[in-house]
Amino acid sequence: METALTQKLNIQYPIIQAPMAGGPTTPELIAAVSNAGGLGSLGAGYLTPEQIREAIKEIRKRTNRPFGVNLFVPEQTDVSEDIIEKMNNYLNESRTELGISLNSLTPDLKETFKEQVQVVLEENVPVFSFTFGIPSQNIIQEMKQHGIVIIGTATTVEEGIQLEATGVDAIVAQGSEAGGHRGAFLGNANDALIGTMALLPQLVDHVAVPVIAAGGIMDGRGLVASLALGASAVQMGTAFLVCPESGAHVVYKGKVMTSSEDSTEITYAYSGKAARGIRNDFINKMRFYPGIIPAYPIQNALTRDIRQAAAKANNPEYMSLWAGQGVRLAKELTASDIVKQTMEQAAALIERLNKTRN
Amino acid sequence: METALTQKLNIQYPIIQAPMAGGPTTPELIAAVSNAGGLGSLGAGYLTPEQIREAIKEIRKRTNRPFGVNLFVPEQTDVSEDIIEKMNNYLNESRTELGISLNSLTPDLKETFKEQVQVVLEENVPVFSFTFGIPSQNIIQEMKQHGIVIIGTATTVEEGIQLEATGVDAIVAQGSEAGGHRGAFLGNANDALIGTMALLPQLVDHVAVPVIAAGGIMDGRGLVASLALGASAVQMGTAFLVCPESGAHVVYKGKVMTSSEDSTEITYAYSGKAARGIRNDFINKMRFYPGIIPAYPIQNALTRDIRQAAAKANNPEYMSLWAGQGVRLAKELTASDIVKQTMEQAAALIERLNKTRN
Numbered sequence: 001m002e003t004a005l006t007q008k009l010n011i012q013y014p015i016i017q018a019p020m021a022g023g024p025t026t027p028e029l030i031a032a033v034s035n036a037g038g039l040g041s042l043g044a045g046y047l048t049p050e051q052i053r054e055a056i057k058e059i060r061k062r063t064n065r066p067f068g069v070n071l072f073v074p075e076q077t078d079v080s081e082d083i084i085e086k087m088n089n090y091l092n093e094s095r096t097e098l099g100i101s102l103n104s105l106t107p108d109l110k111e112t113f114k115e116q117v118q119v120v121l122e123e124n125v126p127v128f129s130f131t132f133g134i135p136s137q138n139i140i141q142e143m144k145q146h147g148i149v150i151i152g153t154a155t156t157v158e159e160g161i162q163l164e165a166t167g168v169d170a171i172v173a174q175g176s177e178a179g180g181h182r183g184a185f186l187g188n189a190n191d192a193l194i195g196t197m198a199l200l201p202q203l204v205d206h207v208a209v210p211v212i213a214a215g216g217i218m219d220g221r222g223l224v225a226s227l228a229l230g231a232s233a234v235q236m237g238t239a240f241l242v243c244p245e246s247g248a249h250v251v252y253k254g255k256v257m258t259s260s261e262d263s264t265e266i267t268y269a270y271s272g273k274a275a276r277g278i279r280n281d282f283i284n285k286m287r288f289y290p291g292i293i294p295a296y297p298i299q300n301a302l303t304r305d306i307r308q309a310a311a312k313a314n315n316p317e318y319m320s321l322w323a324g325q326g327v328r329l330a331k332e333l334t335a336s337d338i339v340k341q342t343m344e345q346a347a348a349l350i351e352r353l354n355k356t357r358n
Numbered sequence: 359m360e361t362a363l364t365q366k367l368n369i370q371y372p373i374i375q376a377p378m379a380g381g382p383t384t385p386e387l388i389a390a391v392s393n394a395g396g397l398g399s400l401g402a403g404y405l406t407p408e409q410i411r412e413a414i415k416e417i418r419k420r421t422n423r424p425f426g427v428n429l430f431v432p433e434q435t436d437v438s439e440d441i442i443e444k445m446n447n448y449l450n451e452s453r454t455e456l457g458i459s460l461n462s463l464t465p466d467l468k469e470t471f472k473e474q475v476q477v478v479l480e481e482n483v484p485v486f487s488f489t490f491g492i493p494s495q496n497i498i499q500e501m502k503q504h505g506i507v508i509i510g511t512a513t514t515v516e517e518g519i520q521l522e523a524t525g526v527d528a529i530v531a532q533g534s535e536a537g538g539h540r541g542a543f544l545g546n547a548n549d550a551l552i553g554t555m556a557l558l559p560q561l562v563d564h565v566a567v568p569v570i571a572a573g574g575i576m577d578g579r580g581l582v583a584s585l586a587l588g589a590s591a592v593q594m595g596t597a598f599l600v601c602p603e604s605g606a607h608v609v610y611k612g613k614v615m616t617s618s619e620d621s622t623e624i625t626y627a628y629s630g631k632a633a634r635g636i637r638n639d640f641i642n643k644m645r646f647y648p649g650i651i652p653a654y655p656i657q658n659a660l661t662r663d664i665r666q667a668a669a670k671a672n673n674p675e676y677m678s679l680w681a682g683q684g685v686r687l688a689k690e691l692t693a694s695d696i697v698k699q700t701m702e703q704a705a706a707l708i709e710r711l712n713k714t715r716n
Contacts, residue, residue, distance in 0.1 A: 001714050156620050157686070176534060177553035187620070194619045195535035195553035197583060198574030198683035202619050205686070216556030225555060225583035227714075228707055261552045261560050262514050262545070325556035328515070328563075347715050349586055354712040356359050356585075357705050 001343065005170055005210035005232035009127060009149055010066050012037030013343050015223070016212060017335070018237030019043035019070030019129060020180060020248075020322065027055055029245035031062030032335035037343075039127065040335075045072035049115040056123045066126035068151070073133035073185075074113045079294040081106060086291045087302055094282060098309040098318060107301030121146055129153070129172070131183040132273075140167050153183030153214075155192040155199070157206050162186070164207045172235055173203045175215025179238045179264065179324035182274040193266065197229065204230030218329035220345025224353075227346075236338075238324040243335045251316045255280075259327045270307065270320040272299030278327070281317035282306070359701065363528055363568035363590035367485060367507060368424050370395030371701050373581070374570060375693070376595030377401035377428030377487060378538060378606075378680065385413055387603035389420030390693035395701075397485065398693075403430035407473040414481045424484035426509070431491035431543075432471045437652040439464060444649045445660055452640060456667040456676060465659030479504055487511070487530070489541040490631075498525050511541030511572075513550040513557070515564050520544070522565045530593055531561045533573025537596050537622065537682035540632040551624065555587065562588030576687035578703025582711075585704075594696075596682040601693045609674045613638075617685045628665065628678040630657030636685070639675035640664070 006014050017033040019025055021043030030040030042059065044052045052069065059067055084106050092102045117139055120128050128143055129151035143150050144167065152163035153172045160171050174183045175196025184192045194202075196215040204211050213226035214235040226234045240246060242253045255278050264276050269286035273296035277283065286293070293299055303320075310318030323330075333341070364372050375391040377383060379401030388398030400417065402410045410427065417425055442464050450460045475497055478486050486501055487509035501508050502525065510521035511530045518529050532541045533554025542550045552560075554573040562569050571584035572593040584592045598604060600611045613636050622634050627644035631654035635641065644651070651657055661678075668676030681688075691699070 003714070157618060158620075175553055175555060176551070177556040191623070192620050193534070193551075194683050195533055195555065195574050197533060197554040197580060198535040198576075198619055201576065201579045202684065202686045216553050218556075218559070221559045221587045222555060224586035224711065227711060228582035228586055229579045260515060261556055262516075262550050265549070325552050326560065328560045350708075350711045350715045353582065353585060353708045356361070357708045 001346070003210065003232040005212070008169060008210070009039055011039050013339060014227070014233035015039070015339055015342060016068070016233055016235040017041055017240050018214065018235045019068065020237050020241070021045040021070070022320070024241055024246045024248040026245060026247040027058035027062055029240060029243060029247070029335055030059050030067050032245045033240070033339060034063045034065035034067045036336040036339035038339045039066060039068055041068035041070055041127070041129065044069050044116065047116070049112060049119045052116055052119045053123065056119070056125065068127035068129050069120050069125045070129040070131065071113065071116050071120070073130050073135055074111055075132060075296065077295045077298055079298045083292050083294050084298065084302070087294055087299065090289055090291070091302060091306060094285065094306050094318060098306060098313060098315065100305060100309045103305060107298060109297055109301060120148070124148070127151065131181065133185040134163065134166050137166065151212065154203065155182060155184040156186065156194060157203050159184070159186050160203045160207050164209050168209060170210045170212055170232070171203070171207060172212045172214050173199050173231070175199050175213070177216030177325040178214050179276050180322040181271070182266070184274070200226065200229035200231055216324055216326045218326040220342045220349055222326070223342055223346045224349045238326055238330055239338055240335055241323065242330050242332050243338065245335050249311050249319065251314045252319055252321055255316050255321050256323050256327055256330050257332065259323065261325050261328055263327060264323055264325055268293045268299070270300065270303050272296040275322060276324060278321035278323050280319070280321060359704070361568065361590040363570070366527060367397055369397050371697060372585070372591035373397070373697055373700060374426070374591055374593040375399055375598050376572065376593045377426065378595050378599070379403040379428070380678070382599055382604045382606040384603060384605040385416035385420055387598060387601060387605070387693055388417050388425050390603045391598070391697060392421045392423035392425045394694040394697035396697045397424060397426055399426035399428055399485070399487065402427050402474065405474070407470060407477045410474060410477045411481065414477070414483065426485035426487050427478050427483045428487040428489065429471065429474050429478070431488050431493055432469055433491060433654065435653045435656055437656045441650050441652050442656065442660070445652055445657065448647055448649070449660060449664060452643065452664050452676060456664060456671060456673065458663060458667045461663060465656060467655055467659060478506070482506070485509060489539065491543040492521065492524050495524065509570065512561065513540060513542040514544065514552060515561050517542070517544050518561045518565050522567050526567060528568045528570055528590070529561070529565060530570045530572050531557050531589070533557050533571070535574030535683040536572050537634050538680040539629065540624070542632070558584065558587035558589055574682055574684045576684040578700045578707055580684070581700055581704045582707045596685055596688055597696055598693055599681065600688050600690050601696065603693050607669050607677065609672045610677055610679055613674050613679050614681050614685055614688050615690065617681065619683050619686055621685060622681055622683055626651045626657070628658065628661050630654040633680060634682060636679035636681050638677070638679060
């Protein structure tokens, strides 16, 4: 199933494994997807430049096929000490609950985007994708000179139009169903919760570059639906979350396997940025927070000890359980089987549709 | 394009015009869709039994093809005088803005569901659909004895399972993209904002009756995508809103034609029940209402004079501009051309997909 985009990416099948930052995208998962004919992607937003270099080395040990690296475009954050102090006080309840030390520190955030980009360039990564904004023209042009394929993320038509103007090679259309962080960078992320069924055709009508569908796509049905709506490929995250190759915590995987389509919600609780995850005690608790949640990346830094302690204690109620609305369709298969079954199901489906046409 | 559902409904094409209550679904629109090979539907929720009978007569003058009538299943509402008084005071600001008399009355709501159902039975309407809940088994069984095809509305898998258990012949899967009122009847309507791409395959996997896709479907692309996801037909509302046959206010049509995918939001402002509409002054104003919005149908009755005055004054800022997230794709075509073009585009699309398969 060849499209202009699969040719550009030099992959066999129009399936991209979503770059889920924070653990799931191990070199094993990425290589397995790429070896199966899709495009594995490293969610490198939270990694240090050294960790990214190390991960790329590990991926290359396991595959000589193309793969992608995804970074978070940094944003201006100006959060007052007062807001941080209030949040720390509130979070101390959760810290007590988890039996970890209380905290009142203002996080020391070191901005490493430039260094992260440098690694992508030096390592000549085949595909570079980004979310939360648009990198500078310098970066875009340098990537292009290296022959790196560049993919941006849009949640509205207007974001897609702006991305295309900067020179990206393809655009991920992130529908409201998608798990994890919203890629919105214009206006309010909550205003831009456009379902994939509506977002895709409208975006495709307004840009000339290939569009990659994301949000609620879990199998061959979602793939064919996305192609029908005008996508050139799909990006699947939740579908790969419970693979044995995924680095997601085993308790997180368990929650994914027992959740349903209405188990998730958009929350700012964990990171200060809108993200879709499985509802749990922490999200419920933060819904009643009587103040302003510090913006990303401050809140993300503030909750790190809580998330780490929860992981250590196998306590899903304080972990960030990012997942999309297609969660009932998650299957515990190898990454390679997911790619294979998705393609087989898609082919059979198109054949069946073609028969009803006559 | 025949499916088990088109056979059951005795229609040529798997396209159902959504039963948009409150004006758009004129006998002209309904008959035009049915005559074109789809299924026209009367949004009769707000109509008196006499008005429904009259509308059915007018439809039958224009077509001998099947059509549907949709009713709202009534809910228990218990709203205190105090809450109503507060809301009336708040609404008086908008009334002043519109230059109409202030109001402090508690609406006198006459429950007419039984009488509405009686008309559907007496008139032997070919298809009966409902939203907001499930009618009694008496009603369902009587409909069945009359040979009326029964369609319910679900926004989650669990709602679909409950509907199937009551004996409906088909289920509309209402994705979060859909315009107008949410059909949710279990839990909180806002918890159940599942995108069509995710809702459809999960619902299809859990029920045996045919599923009708709704939400963001505007053309042949949406139709093919829905069929791929397992739907047996689509229900399109916003797509038919600006047809010349539609009874929507001309200013409302104008707003639809100039809106974009992120122009809508879910609001309780107009009716006390969650519904998706184009953002305007009234919705913005009600977002800051410092109290409890009375539940449907109380709030709906309270805002009626405001909506009517706005319509009379051609003022879209106080009209309920229900529309889905696919709004950029609305075209000013006749209903018959929409059905025709959707089918042609779908056939061409399937042919193209089938070529990429090889």
